[in-house]
Amino acid sequence: NKGIGGFMMIKNFKASEKIGDIVARFPKAAEVFKIYNIDFCCGGDRPLSQAIEEQKLNQKEILERLEEQYGTLRSMELEDVDFRKLSMTELIDHILNTHHVFVKTELPRISDLITKILRVHSVEHGQTLSQVHKLFGSLRMEMEQHLIKEEEILFPKIKEYEQNPSDQLLAEIISVMEETENEHDGAGDLIKSLRTVTNDFNAPSNSCASFVLTYKRLEEFESDLFQHIHLENNILFPRIKA
Known part of the structure; x- marks a missing residue:
């Protein structure tokens, strides 16, 4: 199956990744983490799964929101965006x-x-x-x-x-x-x-x-x-x- 722009639908983010690594790789992830009060600065060295567990958050929801943010940005190139x-x-x-x-x-x-x-x-x-x-x-x-x-x-x-x-x-x-x-x-x-x-x-x-x-x-x-x-x-x- 193909996703946005013909790219194969692959998961770009995993709960096992360190929070800081995710933000370093995808800076816009910081906006998602702010919504859930996930500390990506001082607490950036922890796996995302640890923060989710500690704060009793919905892992699937957070990962889906990260993927959605990534997909939204990439879809800009399919629209009539005048860069x-x-x-x-x-x-x-x-x-x-x-x-x-x-x-x-x-x-x-x-x-x-x-x-x-x-x-x-x-x-x-x-x-x-x-x-x-x-x-x-x-x-x-x-x-x-x-x-x-x-x-x-x-x-x-x-x-x-x-x-x-x-x-x-x-x-x-x-x-x-x-x-x-x-x-x-x-x-x-x-x-x-x-x-x-x-x-x-x-x-x-x-x-x-x-x-x-x-x-x-x-x-x-x-x-x-x-x-x-x-x-x-x-x-x-x-x-x-x-």
Whole structure:
């Protein structure tokens, strides 16, 4: 079954996760936790399930609300939302709460799937899957470093500039921005190579369910990545340059 935007319906949040980790991965989760008076600051090192149990809350309801928030943000891209009309801060928050969350969630899941099918199908498809494993490993490393650079350096500087513009801050932003644009090109090249190696993400005939699922998830990752890059390269960055 497909969910929003053709993405497979997968659970993005688990009660076993630490509260602080959930908010770090999906900042808008903080709004949900505030509703239920769940401490995500000083109490962020606890599993969500512990807070739910202590406060006698409804676990299913909270997890569903988290999924709903995530789904609402992602559905923005299906509607006629003109991202050019959002403030730079609003656009950045959208990128963080949808695309960054998706990447952080999917990188380890896809990596595990690729390792699994390489182990099981190394005899008949070893050459292809070894290439897939290597390419995705490079993509994962680049994306993890890229997200950190955006979250810790680039995006905070852009938000600050929108509130208090200065020539010095603008020069710093443009310097980092050029680096991230080059990283976008590198990530785009890697995902295109993955498409080529996997025959456009088509699993071999008579493949097992895990093989088919892995290729499907890679295709969905490609779709999200291209939209992610589009919002930055074609909308956010040109506004800084202008």
